[in-house]
Amino acid sequence: METVLSGIRPTGNLHLGNYFGALRNFVKMQNEHRCFFFIADYHSLTTHPTPTDLHGNVKQVLVEYLACGLDPEKATLYIQSDLPETAELYLLLNMNAYVGELERCTSFKEKIRKQPDNINAGLLTYPTLMAADIIIHRATKVPVGKDQEQHLEMTRTFARRFNRMYNREYFPEPEAYNFGDKLIKIPGLDGSGKMGKSEGEGNAIYLADPPAEIRKKVMRAVTDAGPTQMNQEKPEPIRNLFTLMNIVSTPDTVAYFDDQYNQCMIRYGDLKKQLAEDIIRFTTPFREKILELAADNDYLHKVAQLGKDKARESASKTISDVRHIIGFKEF
Numbered sequence: 001m002e003t004v005l006s007g008i009r010p011t012g013n014l015h016l017g018n019y020f021g022a023l024r025n026f027v028k029m030q031n032e033h034r035c036f037f038f039i040a041d042y043h044s045l046t047t048h049p050t051p052t053d054l055h056g057n058v059k060q061v062l063v064e065y066l067a068c069g070l071d072p073e074k075a076t077l078y079i080q081s082d083l084p085e086t087a088e089l090y091l092l093l094n095m096n097a098y099v100g101e102l103e104r105c106t107s108f109k110e111k112i113r114k115q116p117d118n119i120n121a122g123l124l125t126y127p128t129l130m131a132a133d134i135i136i137h138r139a140t141k142v143p144v145g146k147d148q149e150q151h152l153e154m155t156r157t158f159a160r161r162f163n164r165m166y167n168r169e170y171f172p173e174p175e176a177y178n179f180g181d182k183l184i185k186i187p188g189l190d191g192s193g194k195m196g197k198s199e200g201e202g203n204a205i206y207l208a209d210p211p212a213e214i215r216k217k218v219m220r221a222v223t224d225a226g227p228t229q230m231n232q233e234k235p236e237p238i239r240n241l242f243t244l245m246n247i248v249s250t251p252d253t254v255a256y257f258d259d260q261y262n263q264c265m266i267r268y269g270d271l272k273k274q275l276a277e278d279i280i281r282f283t284t285p286f287r288e289k290i291l292e293l294a295a296d297n298d299y300l301h302k303v304a305q306l307g308k309d310k311a312r313e314s315a316s317k318t319i320s321d322v323r324h325i326i327g328f329k330e331f
């Protein structure tokens with residue numbers, strides 16, 4: 001059994017791409033491994049120091065993750081700022097993190113280009129905070145996308161350095177958890193290959209989108225003038241709609257429209273109507289659960305408290321070991 005950990009930035013609602021990306025796999029992983037999932041609210045301050053609704057953003061993520069099936073009893077689901085131990089480990093790791101290596105980090109270089117008026121120390125030490133998040137539970141596997149691989153590499157460097165400097169094999173070196181072919185890539189509705197909220201308005205379908213919104217987005221999805229030859233290959237925007245259909249519709253439905261396409265008889269309007277209804281059928285249970293949970297603050301309080309208790313149990317053990325290893329002693 002591995003100790004798996006993932007941090008989630010509290011930025012906006014979940015779309016189908018998020019669900020079929022990591023999230024659906026998290027739900028499975030919680031049955032097989034010791035899992036920690038937390039909402040990285042400290043990290044969000046590196047780019048948004050005065051958020052308008054920090055609590056609301058955290059709540060939204062918590063609600064949507066629960067609605068997707070993360071089980072607070074099975075996994076440890078917590079909020080980063082509920083764990084002072086992370087902040088302490090971050091402080092200690094910073095003593096052995098070198099400004100040079102932090103400055104060379106790709107994400108830092110990118111951020112200082114994007115926010116030249118706010119090059120704060122939190123931004124520079126983003127990788128040490130992330131390393132603290134991971135090694136505070138001595139996690140062994142971290143599901144990360146390509147953009148986070150360098151941070152994970154730095155985490156291994158900090159873990160290894162700690163072990164070497166204090167001459168103890170204490171922290172395991174965490175590795176990327178690879179979903180492999182279990183990752184389903186969801187295309188966007190704008191003809192682009194990827195569903196994402198940075199891709200532009202209308203490209204993504206959110207789990208919380210009401211039916212009317214879904215219909216509107218799908219009806220506006222990019223298509224083309226239609227096939228001109230029998231059995232021709234589908235250009236990207238059309239292929240994308242079929243990819244979505246493959247996920248939410250029955251095989252019969254997909255086969256029907258595929259056939260229509262191959263016969264050059266397809267009416268994109270019909271395909272879109274069907275696709276919209278099938279997406280709605282798929283997302284409705286999620287949307288209903290999201291609404292229900294969002295209204296249940298007592299339950300959310302219990303979930304957060306349970307997560308905090310479980311996470312602190314693991315983290316306080318690490319911190320007490322670390323203090324001992326470094327040489328802090330009580331009088």
Ligand code: TRP
Nearest residue numbers: 005006007008009040043130133
């Ligand atoms: N940096 C991650 C992101 O931008 C979020 C994150 C913070 C994280 N701490 C983490 C991810 C620890 C994995 C492990 O998505």
